[in-house]
Amino acid sequence: MSMASQVIREWMGIQQFPPATQTKLLELLGKLKQENVNTLTILVMGKGGVGKSSTVNSIIGEKAVTVSTFQSEGPRPVMVSRSRAGFTLNIVDTPGLIEGGYVNYHAIQLIKRFLLNKTIDVLLYVDRLDVYRVDNLDKQITRAITDNFGEQIWKRALIVLTHAQLSLPDRLDYEVFCSKRSEALLKFVSPSTWMKKKDIQGSFVPVVLVENSGRCAKNENDEKVSQLPDNRIQCCFPRNVFY
Numbered sequence: 001m002s003m004a005s006q007v008i009r010e011w012m013g014i015q016q017f018p019p020a021t022q023t024k025l026l027e028l029l030g031k032l033k034q035e036n037v038n039t040l041t042i043l044v045m046g047k048g049g050v051g052k053s054s055t056v057n058s059i060i061g062e063k064a065v066t067v068s069t070f071q072s073e074g075p076r077p078v079m080v081s082r083s084r085a086g087f088t089l090n091i092v093d094t095p096g097l098i099e100g101g102y103v104n105y106h107a108i109q110l111i112k113r114f115l116l117n118k119t120i121d122v123l124l125y126v127d128r129l130d131v132y133r134v135d136n137l138d139k140q141i142t143r144a145i146t147d148n149f150g151e152q153i154w155k156r157a158l159i160v161l162t163h164a165q166l167s168l169p170d171r172l173d174y175e176v177f178c179s180k181r182s183e184a185l186l187k188f189v190s191p192s193t194w195m196k197k198k199d200i201q202g203s204f205v206p207v208v209l210v211e212n213s214g215r216c217a218k219n220e221n222d223e224k225v226s227q228l229p230d231n232r233i234q235c236c237f238p239r240n241v242f243y
């Protein structure tokens with residue numbers, strides 16, 4: 001089915017968000033429209049089981065894609081489209097890029113083919129916050145993304161770390177943990193050519209903390225917020241995806 005013949009559903013999920021979030025979200029969509037941006041296409045990629053589909057659902061505020069605890073994911077990319085006040089949001093959920101301990105190059109090819117006539121505005125590279133080590137597989141996936149989608153894709157990327165509402169072992173400071181975890185991942189997402197040394201030092205690819213479960217902390221306006229005191233990195237989805 002071509003894009004033109006597709007009837008895009010009204011973005012009803014917005015109404016699930018607390019009023020404060022709705023107001024800010026609509027403000028943001030208004031700003032984008034002023035800049036003549038009326039479509040935003042988000043690509044979501046990462047390993048299997050890290051919370052990609054849950055994040056898609058959190059962003060639009062609906063159970064639009066299947067979340068599975070035990071089963072592996074569907075083999076194909078899926079695009080969910082919603083429109084609101086003349087603005088269209090497209091989110092492409094994808095199968096995990098790791099299958100049986102190996103990079104799933106077949107999935108990458110499927111994703112590439114799926115994206116052929118689409119322009120990606122934002123890449124959400126999803127992983128879990130509550131993982132203590134990065135390993136060779138992380139390196140291989142980010143390399144595969146770079147090789148297949150071009151290193152420029154990282155300029156439009158956000159690193160999304162799910163399970164952000166975690167309890168840390170004693171004496172581990174949340175803020176320190178978050179920055180160590182981010183840095184470890186960012187090391188792989190720093191192709192030498194387009195990133196200057198100084199950018200690698202600071203996190204040039206923004207890191208967003210996300211808690212998809214109901215455990216997420218909330219502020220006085222009932223908005224989801226992060227555990228970090230200064231809210232430098234936040235998990236109040238879906239607002240920060242649009243920043």
Ligand code: GDP
Binds near residue numbers: 053054069164213
């Ligand atoms: P995907 O394979 O990357 O699409 O991951 P899913 O979205 O299907 O999630 C896999 C499992 O992790 C499911 O049981 C989700 O409920 C759970 N999950 C996803 N995100 C979070 C999160 O932020 N916090 C918690 N506690 N569980 C999550």
Ligand code: MG
Binds near residue numbers: 053066067068093094
């Ligand atoms: Mg999934």
